[in-house]
Amino acid sequence: xxxxxxxxxxxxxxxxxxxxxxxxxxxxxxxxxxxxxxxxxxxxxxxxxxxxxxxxxxxxxxxxxxxxxxxxxxxxxxxxxxxxxxxxxxxxxxxxxxxxxxxxxxxxxxxxxxxxxxxxxxxxxxxxxxxxxxxxxxxxxxxxxxxxxxxxxxxxxxxxxxxxxxxxxxxxxxxxxxxxxxxxxxxxxxxxxxxxxxxxxxxxxxxxxxxxxxxxxxxxxxxxxxxxxxxxxxxxxxxxxxxxxxxxxxx
Amino acid sequence: xxxxxxxxxxxxxxxxxxxxxxxxxxxxxxxxxxxxxxxxxxxxxxxxxxxxxxxxxxxxxxxxxxxxxxxxxxxxxxxxxxxxxxxxxxxxxxxxxxxxxxxxxxxxxxxxxxxxxxxxxxxxxxxxxxxxxxxxxxxxxxxxxxxxxxxxxxxxxxxxxxxxxxxxxxxxxxxxxxxxxxxxxxxxxxxxxxxxxxxxxxxxxxxxxxxxxxxxxxxxxxxxxxxxxxxxxxxxxxxxxxxxxxxxxxx
Numbered sequence: 001x002x003x004x005x006x007x008x009x010x011x012x013x014x015x016x017x018x019x020x021x022x023x024x025x026x027x028x029x030x031x032x033x034x035x036x037x038x039x040x041x042x043x044x045x046x047x048x049x050x051x052x053x054x055x056x057x058x059x060x061x062x063x064x065x066x067x068x069x070x071x072x073x074x075x076x077x078x079x080x081x082x083x084x085x086x087x088x089x090x091x092x093x094x095x096x097x098x099x100x101x102x103x104x105x106x107x108x109x110x111x112x113x114x115x116x117x118x119x120x121x122x123x124x125x126x127x128x129x130x131x132x133x134x135x136x137x138x139x140x141x142x143x144x145x146x147x148x149x150x151x152x153x154x155x156x157x158x159x160x161x162x163x164x165x166x167x168x169x170x171x172x173x174x175x176x177x178x179x180x181x182x183x184x185x186x187x188x189x190x191x192x193x194x195x196x197x198x199x200x201x202x203x204x205x206x207x208x209x210x211x212x213x214x215x216x217x218x219x220x221x222x223x224x225x226x227x228x229x230x231x232x233x234x235x236x237x238x239x240x241x242x243x244x245x246x247x248x249x250x251x
Numbered sequence: 252x253x254x255x256x257x258x259x260x261x262x263x264x265x266x267x268x269x270x271x272x273x274x275x276x277x278x279x280x281x282x283x284x285x286x287x288x289x290x291x292x293x294x295x296x297x298x299x300x301x302x303x304x305x306x307x308x309x310x311x312x313x314x315x316x317x318x319x320x321x322x323x324x325x326x327x328x329x330x331x332x333x334x335x336x337x338x339x340x341x342x343x344x345x346x347x348x349x350x351x352x353x354x355x356x357x358x359x360x361x362x363x364x365x366x367x368x369x370x371x372x373x374x375x376x377x378x379x380x381x382x383x384x385x386x387x388x389x390x391x392x393x394x395x396x397x398x399x400x401x402x403x404x405x406x407x408x409x410x411x412x413x414x415x416x417x418x419x420x421x422x423x424x425x426x427x428x429x430x431x432x433x434x435x436x437x438x439x440x441x442x443x444x445x446x447x448x449x450x451x452x453x454x455x456x457x458x459x460x461x462x463x464x465x466x467x468x469x470x471x472x473x474x475x476x477x478x479x480x481x482x483x484x485x486x487x488x489x490x491x492x493x494x495x496x497x498x499x500x501x502x
Contacts, residue, residue, distance in 0.1 A: 027403070029396040057396065091477065098414070140413060145280040145308060152278070152406055155399075159407060162391060163349070192487060201490030212486075219483055223474040232470055235463075236443060239452035240491035 006108045008161065009035040009115040010154060011073050013129055016042045016121045022053025023151030024118070025060035030155070031162035036064040037073045037115070070117065070129050071186060078112040078179040079103075079224075082125055082133035083153055085146055090127070090218045093135040100137045101160035112179055116157060121150050131214050132182070134221050180225045188230055188237075189217055195241050257359045259412065260286040260366040261405060262324050264380055267293045267372050273304025274402030275369070276311040281406070282413035287315040288324045288366070321368065321380050329363040330354075333376055333384035334404055336397055344386040351388045352411035367408060372401050431476045439484055440468055446492055 010028055015021050015038065025036060038045065045066050051058050067073035074080050081100055095103065100116075107114045117133060119125030130136065139148065139156055148156075193213060196202060202209040223229070261279055266272050266289065276287060289296060296317050302309050318324035325331050332351055346354065351367075358365045368384060370376030381387065390399065390407055399407075444464060447453060453460040474480070 026396075030392050030399055032393045055398075091479070096414075139410075141281050142283045142413070145277075147306075148281055148406075152403070155403055155406065156410060159390075159410075162393070192491070196487070196490040198495050199490055199493035200496055201493060212483075215479075216483055216487070219480050228466075229470050232463075232467060236447070236467070237491060239447040239450055240443070240488060241495075242450035242452060243494065244449050244492075245451055 004034050006111060006113070007033055007035060008104050008108070009037050009077070009113070010158070011037040011039065011070075011115050011117050012041070012150070013039045013070055013073075013117055013125060014042060014120040015118075015150065018043055018047035018049030018051075019053045020121060020150040021047060021050040022055075022057070022061070023149075024154040025050070025054040025057040025064075027151055027155035027158050029057040029060055031158035033158050033161060034060055034063065036060050037067060038064055039067045039070050039073050041066075042120075070132055071182070074115055074117075074132060075181065075183040075186075076113060077115045077182055079107055079114040079135070080133040080182065081114070081116040081135050081137050082130045083116060083118050083137045083139075083157065084124055084130060085138065085141070085148075086124065088127060088130055088136065090131065090215070092130070092133070092218060092222065095135050095137055097137055097139055097157045097160040098164070100135065100157070101164035103135075104161060105164050118150060118153055127214070131217050131221070134224065177226045177228055180227050180230045184227065184230045185220060185225060188233055189213075189220065191234070191237055192216070195237060255285050257362060257364070258284055258286060259355050259359070260288050260328070260364070261409070262288040262290065262321075262366050262368045263292070263401070264290045264321055264324075264368055264376060265293060265371040266369075266401065269294055269298035269300030269302075270304045271372055271401040272298060272301040273306075273308070273312070274400075275405040276301070276305040276308040276315075278402055278406035278409050280308040280311055282409035284409050284412060285311055285314065287311050288318060289315055290318045290321050290324050292317075293371075321383055325366055325368075325383060327364060328366045330358055330365040330386070331384040332365070332367040332386050332388050333381045334367060334369050334388045334390075334408065335375055335381060336389065336392070336399070337375065339378060339381055339387065343381070343384070346386050346388050348388055348390055348408045348411040349415070351386065351408070352415040354386075355412060356415050369401060369404055431478050431481045435478065435481045436471060436476065439481055439488075440464075440471065442485070442488055443467070446488060 010024065010033060012021060012024060021038070021041065028034065028036065041047065050061055054061050104114055116137065117125055117129060119129065137157065139153065141148065261275065261284060263272060263275060272289070272292065279285065279287065292298065301312055305312050355365055367388065368376055368380060370380065388408065390404065392399065
């Protein structure tokens with residue numbers, strides 16, 4: 001039996017309609033998921049329409065946690081998935097709900113907390129938010145009619161989670177090290193960005209700075225960094241930032 | 252490619268709310284199913300609310316066929332499935348949506364037309380109607396919260412139909428970029444090592460230098476670097492090796 005702490009969190013980013021938050025809560029509970037996180041709901045929180053729609057799944061809403069940024073909502077997570085229907089111009093692993101569910105079971109079995117981002121109804125997740133994820137989940141859909149609503153997207157992902165309960169035999173075996181969490185990853189990014197800024201690296205290419213940083217974040221996300229990798233990179237950054245011996249002598 | 256004639260029909264039996272008929276039409280089209288049959292809809296036919304909810308899936312509604320009994324609606328079918336959440340006091344084959352989808356694909360390939368019955372929102376299919384089916388489909392659900400609505404039930408069955416088309420769907424997709432070759436990787440290592448050496452980074456930890464370098468190589472190997480990642484790292488190394496702005500001014 002998987003405990004609630006080990007289950008993936010469903011993270012609704014800037015959801016617009018309370019009805020859809022309620023439908024997401026129902027879909028979650030239908031398939032045994034109970035941890036909802038909500039980032040900046042348009043109509044505030046709590047939301048009466050969400051409760052009305054959730055029906056007996058209001059316990060999911062009662063326990064939902066509110067965040068003011070995606071970064072905060074994922075800070076404690078080891079692996080983050082982003083659901084998106086549109087192709088994105090970035091290099092990322094892409095999984096189906098079924099493939100992701102199998103990974104989520106493995107993570108859960110290893111005690112590594114994961115979460116799945118769902119974007120707002122009108123336009124899904126922003127590229128910045130997708131960038132924060134390790135893997136994209138795309139539901140295979142009829143390419144001529146590929147719009148599904150928030151509640152349905154949560155339903156399909158939660159359904160595959162429930163389905164995959166018995167498929168954990170083929171687990172990916174890791175060694176005893178733990179994956180870096182998103183906060184550790186953010187510290188590393190911020191340090192590299194800060195050091196590059198302090199050296200004027202971006203000045204000749206200022207217009208491209210946001211894209212360069214986004215690509216860099218995507219790249220690091222993709223590597224599946226362990227906690228020891230973060231320490232190794234912190235060491236490399238520290239070392240590269242030392243003055244060259246010749247320059248030191250000049251001082 | 253499966254033609255419409257070979258696809259299973261979705262048969263709504265005495266549906267009550269137009270919204271749910273529209274949602275079913277959308278769910279069908281999302282997963283490439285286009286043949287809807289309707290038995291005695293409570294609010295008559297056509298139904299404006301169904302059309303409003305169906306949005307661009309109204310073509311499914313336009314082509315829906317109306318019947319006055321389940322017997323007539325299934326008369327031309329070779330195999331009939333009945334979706335039901337409640338256990339029934341009858342001996343029947345029971346399949347999951349996934350198992351049923353695989354059977355439906357086989358039937359479709361053999362040119363044997365099949366159909367799936369969905370009951371009314373309030374109470375599902377009557378036992379008389381379930382009796383007319385060959386096999387029961389039951390969605391695996393959290394036993395403590397097992398109510399799903401008509402649109403969701405159609406969505407899950409249609410989803411599994413679509414999934415079963417191609418079992419190779421669970422792949423990791425990258426874009427068209429190529430993996431870095433070992434020479435590019437070696438250049439990157441050597442540059443990082445050389446820059447760290449030039450800064451005296453290893454001097455206080457000289458005994459551990461070989462182990463640190465080996466771990467670093469292992470780490471980079473594990474990442475599956477793309478050619479563009481090598482360029483990104485070369486940029487980061489270049490940037491971090493620039494003198495800090497304050498130090499430059501001192502020269």
